[in-house]
Amino acid sequence: MxxxxxxxxxxxxxxxxxxxxxxxxxxxxxxxxxxxxxxxxxxxxxxxxxxxxxxxxxxxxxxxxxxxxxxxxxxxxxxxxxxTPITLKDVEEVFALRLELEPLSARLAAGKADIDLLNRLERACRNDDTSLGIGSRIGIFMDANAAFHMAIAECSGNGRLVRMLGGLLNDMARLVSLGFGVQNTKPEIRHDHTAMISALASGDGKRAEQIAHRHVATFRDMTMEKVMASLRDTHAGAPIVPLRGAR
CATH class of the missing domain: 1.10.10.10 (Winged helix-like DNA-binding domain superfamily/Winged helix DNA-binding domain)
Known part of the structure; x- marks a missing residue:
């Protein structure tokens, strides 16, 4: 016993x-x-x-x-x-898919999004605590930005779209860290999020779709520029060959 x-x-x-x-x-x-x-x-x-x-x-x-x-x-x-190296082709592929999925996501979410949540996430994207290092500031931005876009996608009612976009936003993390981190600057998105929230709140799917397309295209050009500069500075990746349509 x-x-x-x-x-x-x-x-x-x-x-x-x-x-x-x-x-x-x-x-x-x-x-x-x-x-x-x-x-x-x-x-x-x-x-x-x-x-x-x-x-x-x-x-x-x-x-x-x-x-x-x-x-x-x-x-x-x-x-x-x-x-695994980062190449400009990675940037092109990620944004090519985002340009297709996010306008659709915004159109489907119009009139159904949690506006209070989106406003909180948008404020978090703009929070810039200069006492933190640039890597931490970029990380905070990327987390809030991904949460903002995923919150819209989750209101689309399309589960496959949510899963695909989630994967793309994860892929974005390394691209942004290389591009903006090496260049010692934080991404700045000031107006598109607020315009998107307004369109979603009013239920204007077409306008939300247009804003989403413009927003992703603008961020694509910013990221491409920073990644090209960082690849030149660090030689971290494949030989740099600008892709057709890149600026």
Missing amino acids: KDPAAPTVELIDCSNEAKLLSERACSAIRQDILSCVIEPAATLTESALTARYGIGKATCRVALQRLAQEGFVRIVPRQGYVV
């Missing part, structure tokens, strides 16, 4: 613990890649990562394999891992 005063011994499932550790390591490395703390085209080694993140070799290896599956790194035989 067990002594009720005896201490309880917890049995730890080592396989679950190992999985949790690798997921945490993967999340930490992924976030540093997305924010360009780890630059595009950087070479990664297990020894450097284990020291940087305080993890074991097995945990590091599992995390890197997961990041390779997700497309964040590439495995280079006998050399290690290389962070």
Whole structure:
């Protein structure tokens, strides 16, 4: 019979613990890649990562394999891992899809959006605490901006559109971090969000669609310019060849 005063011994499932550790390591490395703390085209080694993140070799290896599956790194035989470069083609592809999806999202959401929520998110986009570093300020902007656009998409009533746009906005994070972060400046979107909110509140789907298209096109041109400058400055990516229609 067990002594009720005896201490309880917890049995730890080592396989679950190992999985949790690798997921945490993967999340930490992924976030540093997305924010360009780890630059595009950087070479990664297990020894450097284990020291940087305080993890074991097995945990590091599992995390890197997961990041390779997700497309964040590439495995280079006998050399290690290389962070997937950013190219101007990445910028073009992301914005080509946003130009199709976001005007549709805005039109479908007209008259159905949570206007109070959008106003709060728009104010968060404009918040610029100069006591923070540029990387943190860009991160705050990107989180609020993504939440703003996703809030509109979620009112569209189209679940597939929501999922696709969510993926594109995640892809945007690394583009913006490279373009604006390296150039030491924060994206500025002052008028399009308020105009969008007004159109959505009035139920004017056509106007909301037009504003969304203009907004994405403007941000595309800003991002393309900054990414081109950053690729030249850091040489982090493929050879720079301006794409047709880029400014």
